[in-house]
Amino acid sequence: MSLSYTAGGLLASRTDARAVETNYDxxxxxxxxxxxxxxxxxxxxxxxxxxxxxxxTDREGATTTFAYDDRGLVTERTDPQGATVTHGYDGAGRRISTTDRNGDTVTTEYTATGKVARQEYADGTTVSYRYDAHDRLVEMTDPHGSMANSYDGAGRLIASTDANGHSVGYAYDAAGNLTELTYPDGRTVSYGYDALNRLRTVTDWAGRTTEYVYDPAGRLVLQLNANGSVVNYHYDTADRLTRLTHRRSDASVVWEQQFSLDGNGNRTQEVREAPLHPVSLEAGETPLSYNAERTRLQTAGGESFAYDAEGQLTDRSGTTLAFDPAHRLVGLGADTQYAYDGAGNRLAATRDGVTTQYIHDAAGNLIAEADAGGTITRHYVHGQGLIALIEGDTAYTYHFDALGSTVAITDADEAIVNAYSYRPYGRVVERSEAVPQPFTYVGQYGVMEEAAGLYYMRARYYDAEVGRFISEDPIGFEGGLNLYAYVGGNPIVGVDPEGTWVVNAVGGIIGGVAGGIGACLDGCNVKDALIGAGTGAAAGALSPLSVGRTVGATFARGAGLSSASNVVAQGISIGTDADQSFVQNFNALEVVGAGIGGGAASAITRPFGKTLAEQISAGVIGFGPSNAGTLIGRNVSSSFNAGK
Known part of the structure; x- marks a missing residue:
């Protein structure tokens, strides 16, 4: 990449490795x-x-305008359709009200120390927060019930109970690494680490162990699964993945991908051996049409789309979608409903009258499912990403491609019980499934498949049929000019499992539950994000490029790319220049939720602007889970507190 500057030292142009030039006036x-x-x-x-x-003004001529008060806080944002979001602030510059483009208002109250104390939404529902003497969240109460947390003497989370009454326990070593996770039914998973604090082993309650092996450069090179299968990772001298192989213990191949790369690291060819291939690929084109501002999709082939003023998809060819005042999808057609807690965690889904409760750990990983009565029906085990699904005493092992999509699931005998094949944007084109389960496209990172081609990506839902999200990006233009775009139009290497930020998946693992929880609970200032709470920095104005809505579902959900593994933040995909501006302070649940994985293949999973980008490029990623998380967490905190 080459840069040129004006006589005054301003950036004039940038030419990337593909010789594409960008000019700045x-x-x-x-x-x-x-x-x-x-x-x-x-x-x-x-x-x-x-x-x-x-x-x-974007490339299509659609203009968004911004207004400020005397303190420079954003008071209005008017979109190209003429709809306006308004914000109100108290004397300390903390946001106390937001009225969205649907006319719905959320109000926020604060404690004396600046923590979020209470929020009230347009439908009258409230969420309240209670803290201990150390300003740690100990209780959150919402319409579904109360969530409670308890801590040890070092300030580390040792137990959390969700609104459905499910409790999860945590234990740590002296370095702050998570060593034991206890499920609500008392089953435990233990974690072991090497001298560099890298996750080495994951052992479930039945003694089934998954092992990780790293090379001298700190790269994950081998994963030994509990059922005897192995995963090999091969890299070139520039640390780029060139081959990913899943084999049984007899050396037969379950899945293999080999990549050819050009001098710039772009994949030019892929050769794969897979258990399931598409029978055929249909040729043809799908005509698309948009509104006058070309910001919202109106038709795609024979499908039609309608939106509310907030830009949320409300009808797709006769299928209605309903959102609550917190901009969360709560209804899909007549037969599917979703419920969330005050932090945006999805507590339950009811499909055709059958309710499934979801139980998450503090890192946002789905660790168990329960029926309507609260009885656990299925467990999930995480380590450096999602490892296994366990029903009763039967364990199944996940196998992922380089993008993190499930390509196969094997049983204890290493026999394939499930296999999947996808189109580039995630549509499942072939499926062989003896064990129905939700983690398919980008499933390694906790993305869950829903009906009608939708995927639950935490902050919002993604429509794989058209390759777009069904609502605008909660972080606004910080995520790019197209507020509905998925991975910037590059699904070959990009993933966006949080629904807010594109990262490049290189195939492999990084800090799932162990790295995520261990990192931020080791004293870093973003630990409240792990447990869905507001922090001291959770008050004030968003940058003008941000949408300006509460994004608790994104930032308060937890640390880590949840079950994200082996995603490396190789570049920040922000179409309006990463250092142009960024979120200065968060309102209410817009907490820092850094999501730091650990080990040699760890990653930042939220966009924190130039400061974090510099930390990435400076090599912060690659420390052990606790150290990396603590260092980055503190940098995030200081940057935000300084108002950068």
Whole structure:
């Protein structure tokens, strides 16, 4: 990559490794006024003398405008359709009200120390928070019940109980690594680490052990599954994955991918051996049409789409979708309903009258399912990503491709019981399934398949049939100019399991439950994010490029890419320049929720702007789980507190 600058030291152009040039024009205040990439139309920005963004016009000519109060806090954001989001603040600059484009208002109250104490939504529902003397969240009460947390003397979470009454326990070693996870029914999973605090073993209650082996460079090279199957990772000298192989103990192949890379690291060819291939690939085109501003999809082939003023999909060819005032999908057609707690965790789903309760650990991993009466029916085991599904005493092992999608599931005898094949954007085209289960496309990272081609990606739902999200990005333009786009149009290497930020999947593992929990609970200032609470920084104005809605489902859900494994933050996909602006303070549940995995293949799973990008490039990723999480967490906290 090459850069050029103006005489005044401003960035004038950037040419990437593919020789694509981006030019920057500046206004009289030195702010970027226009960004032009290749032959595409320019992205235009207008700033006031104080450097505040007044308007942003995308390449299609759609303009979003922003207004501020005397303190520089965003008070209004008007979208290209003319709908406005408004914000109100108290004397300390903390956001106390937000009225969205549907006219729904959420109000927020704070404790004396600046913690979020209570929120009330437009439908009258409330969420309240109670903290201990150390400002740690000990209770959250919402319409579904109460969530409670308890801590040890070192301030580490040792027990959490959700609104359905399911309790999860945690134990740690002296370095702060998670050593034991206790499920609500008393079953335990233990974790072992090497001298560098890298996850080495995961052992369930029946003694089934998964092992991880690293090379001298700290790269994961071997995963020994509990059923005897093995996973091998091969890299080139630039640490890029070149081959991923799943084999049985007799050396027969379950799945294999081999990649050819060009000099810039782009994949130019893939050769695979798979248990299931598409029978045929249909040729043809699907015509698409959009609204006048070209921001919302209206038709795709024979499908039609309708939205509310907030940009949420409300009808798809006669199938209705319902959202609550917190912008969470609560109804899909007449037969499916979803329930969430105050932090945005999905507590339950009712499909055709059958209710399934979901039980998560503090890192946001789904660890168990229960029936309507609360009886656990299925367990999931996580380590460096999702490892196994256990029903009764029967264990099944997951096998993922380089993108993190489930390609096979094997039983204790290493026989394939499930196999899947996908289109690039995630549509399942072939399925052989003896054991129905939800983790298919990008399932390694906790993404769950739903009906009608939808996938639950925490902050929002993704429609694989059209390759778009069904609602706007909660972080707004910080995630790119197209608020509905999935992975910036590059599903070959990109994943977005949180529904907010694109990361490049390189196939393998990084800090799932063990790294995620161990990292942030080791004294870092973002640990409240692990347990779905607001923090001291959770008050104030969003940057103008952010949508300005509460994104508790994203940031308060927990640390880590949840079950995300082997996702490496190789680049931040922010279409409006990562360092142009970023979230300065979060409102209510918009907590820092860093999501730090651990080990040699750890990753940041939330976009924290230039400061975090610099930490990534400086090599912070690669420390052990606790150290990496603590260091990055503190940098995040100091950056946010400084208002950068």
């Amino acid at each position: 500046h206004d009289v205040y030195g702010q970027v006024a226009a960004t032009t990439t290749g032959s595409y139309p320019a992205v235009m920005r207008d700033h006031d003398p104080l450097g505040r963004l007044l308007s942003l």
